[in-house]
Amino acid sequence: MSLLKLDNVTIRFGGLVAVDGVDLTVERGEILALIGPNGAGKSTIFNLITGIYAPTEGSISFNGRPISGNKPYHIAAAGIGRTFQNIRLFTELSVLENVLIGAHKLGKWDLAGSIMKLAPWVRKEEGALAEWAIECLKQVDLAHRAYELAVNLPYGEQRRLEIARALALKPDLILLDEPAAGMNPQEKQVLLEMVLKIRAAGITVFLVEHDMKFVMGLSDRIAVLDYGVKIAEGKPEEIRTNPQVIEAYLGKGAVH
């Protein structure tokens, strides 16, 4: 059984069909990339998977259970973590606190529960969560930055901090929306190795990315979207040489 399955998924915004009858599976343990021109519907697919939108038609299932139409919190709790195209950090909180915000739903307490901070079991719980948050930071090589303000991190590290926050919910699947955007070549190389480490830790990776060198070097499989329609799917070498993909995207200024 596939970990994630999109079955004939369509979403319309007024007259615009942003995603048009897309069938797509994500297999357990793989790194799958979704590529395509600006406006092709890639982020919309992530928003459909994570419950920000409900499909107009079709269905999405995760671990064999239908999730389309569920609230984003329930989908996150079911095991799908994500990062966003634009960094969404609490810049005036510490690096560790940013990850704790991702992890707090794992504990018995929630944000309201932190009012009861004096209860000893809450302190114990917080200690365990902080340890887990540090583990997540280690996965993206940021544990040494735990007590710095997020705002003081260089750009590439802020992007990795977002990944740590997504990992804090112990997801089975992580969605990365343009993780390499704005990074310099060195930062991209570090990120690539981190994504491989995340997969080696048993987490399935589904990413949207425009940097073709990054995508081709990292992905097991690639799906291609154009005007909301899936036009191709296959191994990197198949996608690189697919005439329809070259015509729609690779030949038109994609970063090689």
Ligand SMILES: Nc1ncnc2c1ncn2[C@@H]1O[C@H](COP(=O)(O)OP(=O)(O)OP(=O)(O)O)[C@@H](O)[C@H]1O
């Ligand atoms: N909430 C919305 N309301 C109306 N139109 C939307 C909405 N969200 C997305 N769209 C439209 O749907 C289409 C797909 O957008 P989407 O952001 O998914 O593309 P993308 O492939 O992620 O593009 P990019 O590579 O530029 O990030 C675009 O035409 C966009 O304007």
